[in-house]
Amino acid sequence: xxxxxxxxxxxxxxxxxxxxxxxxxxxxxxxxxxxxxxxxxxxxxxxxxxxxxxxxxxxxxxxxxxxxxxxxxxxxxxxxxxxxxxxxxxxxxxxxxxxxxxxxxxxxxxxxxxxxxxxxxxxxxxxxxxxxxxxxxxxxxxxxxxxxxxxxxxxxxxxxxxxxxxxxxxxxxxxxxxxxxxxxxxxxxxxxxxxxxxxxxxxxxxxxxxxxxxxxxxxxx
Numbered sequence: 318x319x320x321x322x323x324x325x326x327x328x329x330x331x332x333x334x335x336x337x338x339x340x341x342x343x344x345x346x347x348x349x350x351x352x353x354x355x356x357x358x359x360x361x362x363x364x365x366x367x368x369x370x371x372x373x374x375x376x377x378x379x380x381x382x383x384x385x386x387x388x389x390x391x392x393x394x395x396x397x398x399x400x401x402x403x404x405x406x407x408x409x410x411x412x413x414x415x416x417x418x419x420x421x422x423x424x425x426x427x428x429x430x431x432x433x434x435x436x437x438x439x440x441x442x443x444x445x446x447x448x449x450x451x452x453x454x455x456x457x458x459x460x461x462x463x464x465x466x467x468x469x470x471x472x473x474x475x476x477x478x479x480x481x482x483x484x485x486x487x488x489x490x491x492x493x494x495x496x497x498x499x500x501x502x503x504x505x506x507x508x509x510x511x512x513x514x515x516x517x518x519x520x521x522x523x524x525x526x527x528x529x530x531x532x533x534x535x536x537x538x
Contacts, residue, residue: 324433328360333391344392379453380446385449385452386448388448388452388460389447389451389459389460390445390448390460390461390462391435391462393464393469394472394473394537395472395473396472396473397473397474397475398474399475400433400474401478401533403460404433404458406433408458409481409484410432410435410479410480411432411479411480411481411483412434412437412474412479412483412501413425413433413437413483413485414437414487415437415439415484415485415486416436416437416438416444416483417438417456417486420446420450421445421448422434422436423450423451423456423459423466426451426456426458426459427454427456429439429458432458432480433459434458434459434460435460435461435462435466436459436460436461436462437466437469439463439465440465441493444461447461448461467505467508470505470508470509470512471508474512475512476511476512476515477501477511477512477513477514478512479512479513479517480514480518481510481513481518481519482509482513482519482520483517483518483520484501484519484520484521485521485526486522486523487501488500489527489528500527501521501535503534506519506536
């Protein structure tokens with residue numbers, strides 16, 4: 318009987334050790350992904366992003382893209398805009414900052430037709446793929462601004478009108494000397510909070526553990 322107890326204890330202990338090893342493995346993989354980001358530099362003023370390739374004026378690239386942009390795009394301005402007038406309704410508004418090159422942004426809008434989605438993105442491939450998809454499937458509850466998110470929130474978006482702000486997997490800029498490039502700062506969170514309605518939500522995802530701890534400091538959790 319004691320042998321069985323010892324055997325069961327051994328199996329139980331091995332399961333715990335394997336579980337701990339698995340956690341440590343994934344933690345190392347996450348940190349490896351975090352600290353292997355290719356970093357880029359710019360001679361311009363500090364922004365919330367750094368372009369990874371030569372920037373293209375895509376608005377002049379073809380008549381088709383110009384027509385799509387006229388339908389789905391919002392031109393940057395230094396004045397507050399009325400999103401209710403632009404969307405032509407009073408539905409809840411979710412802002413997605415840096416939605417990326419796949420169609421996740423527009424597919425969310427397709428899945429939630431009773432919500433307006435405003436995307437802020439600086440990269441051409443992400444904008445193009447999403448407006449093409451929206452045009453193909455007749456999705457009319459999205460708009461996109463091709464500009465730096467910080468300036469958009471400072472100068473374009475009025476206070477207390479947003480239901481949610483989403484920031485999924487922003488660049489973590491893990492090296493200390495590059496921390497100033499991180500979009501999520503105490504000042505930016507306070508700026509976003511001013512744009513949210515009562516009980517509005519700031520929804521952030523990151524796969525970088527150090528960045529997660531950095532972000533957590535700005536919230537009462």
